Amino acid sequence: MSEIQRQFDSVAVQEADFDVGDEIATLSAGRADVGAVASFVGLVRADKLSGEGSAVSAMTLEHYPGMTEKSLEAIVTEAYGRWSLLGTRVIHRFGRLVPGDRIVFVGVASSHRGDAFAACEFIMDYLKTRAPFWKKEDTPEGGRWVDAREADDSAAARWDAWD
């Protein structure tokens, strides 16, 4: 299996939850060249998710089927071009989620920790600004679409200076 194919198999957009321990273990399973696995789990927070005051009782994640996968694959390919990586895994859920539920997983395997950390954070930052997902929160006042955060744009823009 070529490096390119491996990258693309590594992206999943699904309603189901995932097993974080399994995903991290799979990134180094059966190989002795992986020295570092950096990973990230994003979860639904109950408090002030979009910066306002209301408690969130649930949220629904809408996405653009087809484009979500393509955009995540593009982000991962970009990461492979920037760092020396041995494996990646990106899982993003959609549908109805409640506080404490996992939303997203990003795992990156590399020989050295610097590459693994940088690529993992890069993928998250780009995913936040480029992958077509939209959150709608259930609050006591009714449904509320989450506004995009400027902080996410500037987090993603940091990486552009590297070009």
Add this chain to the structure above:
Amino acid sequence: MSEIQRQFDSVAVQEADFDVGDEIATLSAGRADVGAVASFVGLVRADKLSGEGSAVSAMTLEHYPGMTEKSLEAIVTEAYGRWSLLGTRVIHRFGRLVPGDRIVFVGVASSHRGDAFAACEFIMDYLKTRAPFWKKEDTPEGGRWVDAREADDSAAARWDAWD
């Protein structure tokens, strides 16, 4: 339980392996304010672990009992002072390990991913230069103490500029 006590309970130095999925889940279990868990797993590589050419068949991690725990606690306390964190977990193994074995786990929970990523990488960088562990590799040519990497000193020094 105070914040300070929680930090100190979060450090473990042990021979036994650990369950990565459990450790990450514990960092957000039962709370709805954690939006981000960044984590790192370090593993034994078989290839050129210390930059030389020989394959590594096993390694033994020696440590300074008492000081290891104290130094890890100091690193975690430093991280709490720099970022807004909701939980941390640091596990470092000692004894005999073979390629593919987990050596170290660092997990950091926060409301936002920026703090979680930064603190996780900071703890790893400081652990690499301050925690009293020493690796001795078994190679076809016999035992070999791993030399400290200058890259680790400069990785840790990055954070000093923030003071």
Add this chain to the structure above:
Amino acid sequence: MSVKVLYFANLRETLGYSHETLTLPAGIATLGDLRAHLAHRGGVWEALGEGRNVRAAINQEMVGPDVAVADRDEIAFFPPVTGG
């Protein structure tokens, strides 16, 4: 020239459409032209007007307003993304 247009999230709710198939009148060459054409319908469609924070994709790739539209393209309009 016929294109498929998709709408997502609050834009989908505001417009009351998730998708439509459009035969484009002459003079619509770019994504920006198409957006202006749709906003010109008035009423709820002003949500696509100039100054509104709307992103767009052609064939599932996010692009800017100057990109040309071609026959059978899949075009999508949506608010800034909020996943992750």
Add this chain to the structure above:
Amino acid sequence: MSVKVLYFANLRETLGYSHETLTLPAGIATLGDLRAHLAHRGGVWEALGEGRNVRAAINQEMVGPDVAVADRDEIAFFPPVTGG
């Protein structure tokens, strides 16, 4: 003044000691003084000599050569750490 001295990793192997209890002669005030005193034993102990890459801790805290040594201190000498 009596102190406990610990040695780790390749330093422990080179010296052939993991620890010793030492009654310090007069004139040893700092960690640097103690290190020079030990290196002065000659032979393998030159591994503690000036220019060798040795780190040290007093009471389990890494410190520099100018820090004062006190009665009953636990002092450790070791190479740069390589954990993680």
